[in-house]
Amino acid sequence: MVGQSTREKIIQAAMELFWLKGYNSTSVADLLSRTQLNSGSLYHVFPSKQDVLIGVLEAYRDGIGQMLLEPAWGQVDDPIEKIFALLAYYRVGIVETDHTYGCPIGSLALELHEPDPAVRELLVQNFNAWIGAVRGCLDAAGDRLPAGIDREALAEFVLTTMEGGVMQARTYRDVGYFDRGVAQLRTYFDHLQERARVGA
Amino acid sequence: MVGQSTREKIIQAAMELFWLKGYNSTSVADLLSRTQLNSGSLYHVFPSKQDVLIGVLEAYRDGIGQMLLEPAWGQVDDPIEKIFALLAYYRVGIVETDHTYGCPIGSLALELHEPDPAVRELLVQNFNAWIGAVRGCLDAAGDRLPAGIDREALAEFVLTTMEGGVMQARTYRDVGYFDRGVAQLRTYFDHLQERARVGA
DNA sequence: ACGCGAGTTGATTGATCGTTCAAACAACAC
């Protein structure tokens, strides 16, 4: 981690600060003091604050494997358990942040009310990557799920469960809200697998 | 609607602006120009901008019946259909706002990263009121749902489905994401009702 | 007519916002 470029330093600081404080509440001055850089250096690399945001969203998109899936999945092999391992990984985030955790992408998606098209497109790409990863698990589950099922929609529903659970856990400062949501999803998955087994 | 008090004017404008632009991105100047008031009048009624937010959250909390439940439920009687009618009402919001709709409470819950205790408490009360309304429907559904089921958790899960669906529909600018989430929830409810019917 | 207090006016404050840019600096080529 030696010889980190100016760009990398800023992206790294911005990922943390946008996550902790949000985009609007993070000032350029915050980024500068965190990175020990001067404003000129930042604006030499990024034309504007929004371009920092774009860099951050690209980093999340490109790093979903290394930053999220690999640590979440460890040595979990079963495709359906991978989905719940992913949710369990978010649970760790909630607990470790004293129940202030917010999904970095979800929070930005709700905070930015009139996002630039480039920003919105990157939010979409981030959601797509997440849904795609879950979708891959569902595909790998093969005939353990009912044949005619809409796997894409089910993957979206897993994202919904995560985002809704994170939002409530944070508002209530209580992981229980996340856990109970995941438990509902588990019941739903059990039902789907049972339906596939009896071939309904 | 004649003789509206200064306080009511501000709350009304703030409800709309916080919803459209978010709390941080709405300036006091925005509120003043919308209400045609001067800053002194606002600060005569509210000690600070945050107190306007508190007033807004109280208005949502106290108005959930008139503003949300009554219009959503119309003449729907069936308790389970009331739940889906509530979700259908949010769908109208999504479509009518050209897919930029965000739940006023959910958006604030994610935007405010270090909320004042009073603000957080009001977010909790708003979620409680919403969950409580759904919970009431589930209770009214009686033995159409499995006996041992955690109705509170199921009500929370309905909120999760709404918030997650709204977030995705807005990000993708596509109601389909909301619709498919609701469809998953419907499948889940069908399963629960079937389980209650056969008495599993 | 007069006084009183609730409510309003709007210019002004100091802080902070994102952004700029002339000047200085560093590394390499010739």
Add this chain to the structure above:
DNA sequence: GTGTTGTTTGAACGATCAATCAACTCGCGT
């Protein structure tokens, strides 16, 4: 040593932010 190119410095800019307050208006009781 001299020129060139890419990078960094940090004071400064205008805009905007939430908030203030002395002065003023106006309805009402007496």
